[in-house]
Amino acid sequence: MMSLKINSPLVSVDWLFSNLENEHLIILDATIPKVTSKEEGIGEKHQIKNAIFFDIQAVFSDKNAPFPNTILSPKEFEEKAQELGINNNSCIVVYDDLGMYSSPRVWWLFQLMGFKNIAVLNDGFPEWKKKEYPIEKPFSHQPKRGNFRVDYQPQKVKFTEDVLKEIENDKFLIADARSKGRFYATEPEPRKGLKGGHIPNSISFPITEIIVDGKLKSAKDLKEIFKEKNPKNKDFIFSCGSGITAAVLALGAEIAGFKNHAVYDGSWTEWASTENLPIEK
Structure with missing residues (x-):
C-alpha cells in the first residue's frame, strides 16, 4: 500500500x-x-x-x-x-x-x-x-x-538569548498567544509567583482570535487576521505561557501562508523567571 x-x-x-x-x-x-x-x-x-x-x-x-x-x-x-x-x-x-x-x-x-x-x-x-x-x-x-x-530545522525554534537579540530587530514580530489580561498583567499568571507582563515590542495575539469552539477559523479568515497582525510580512516569533499555545499560532500562520515563523520554546515562563530581562506591562 x-x-x-x-x-x-x-x-x-x-x-x-x-x-x-x-x-x-x-x-x-x-x-x-x-x-x-x-x-x-x-x-x-x-x-x-x-x-x-x-x-x-x-x-x-x-x-x-x-x-x-x-x-x-x-x-x-x-x-x-x-x-x-x-x-x-x-x-x-x-x-x-x-x-x-x-x-x-x-x-x-x-x-x-x-x-x-x-x-x-x-x-x-x-x-x-x-x-x-x-x-x-x-x-x-x-x-x-x-x-x-x-x-x-533549527530556524523553527528560538531561545531566550535569540529573543532578547530580536526584540530590536525590525525583521521579526514577536506575537504572544496568552490572554490580553496576562499580556498586560491585569490578571495573574496561572503559575504561582510568576511575574506578569510581556516581552518588549511584542504584540498581543490571543489564540481565541483564531479559534472558535475548539476549531481553527477558515483559511480565508486566518489569512486576513494574520495579515492584519503582520502587515509588513515580518518573520513571526510566537510565544505563550510555556510553548504550548504558541504552536496554535504557528499552525494558524502556516495555513495563512506565513512560512517564516518560529516558537520561543521557554516562552513567558522562562522570560519572566530569568533575572535582568526587560518586561513591559
Whole structure:
C-alpha cells in the first residue's frame, strides 16, 4: 500500500475516519490538562480507535530542564518517536480532547524535527465523538520499533538569548498567544509567583482570535487576521505561557501562508523567571 500523503496541516474527522484502517496511519492523542483550568478530568478517558498516547510532558519534554515543556534534543526525539512505532513513511494525525489546544504543539515538534507528513485533527476529539466515530478505552501499545529519522530545522525554534537579540530587530514580530489580561498583567499568571507582563515590542495575539469552539477559523479568515497582525510580512516569533499555545499560532500562520515563523520554546515562563530581562506591562 502506498504511503498516505497529507497536503494540509489540518484534516477533518471525516477524512480521518475514511482512512482509519490505512497501515501507514498513526493517530496520536496529545491531550494535556489546560494550565489555566481548575477542573479535574471529567468521566472516564476514551480515545479515537487505534490512537497512541503522545506524552508531551513526561516523555517528549526534557525532564531535567528548569522550565516546563522544554524540547528534547533531536537524538532523544528520534529515539522516543521510534519507540512509538513511527516510520519515515508514516502519516501522522494528532488530536487532543479539547479540540485545539495541545495537538498543534506536536505538529510543530515534528516540523522542527523535519517531518512534514503530519496534520492536526480540526476540532479534535469533541467532533469525533459527536459524529459517533469509533472510540475505545486507552490501552498500552507495544508497537514495533519505527525507523523515524530526524532532519532538525533549527530556524523553527528560538531561545531566550535569540529573543532578547530580536526584540530590536525590525525583521521579526514577536506575537504572544496568552490572554490580553496576562499580556498586560491585569490578571495573574496561572503559575504561582510568576511575574506578569510581556516581552518588549511584542504584540498581543490571543489564540481565541483564531479559534472558535475548539476549531481553527477558515483559511480565508486566518489569512486576513494574520495579515492584519503582520502587515509588513515580518518573520513571526510566537510565544505563550510555556510553548504550548504558541504552536496554535504557528499552525494558524502556516495555513495563512506565513512560512517564516518560529516558537520561543521557554516562552513567558522562562522570560519572566530569568533575572535582568526587560518586561513591559
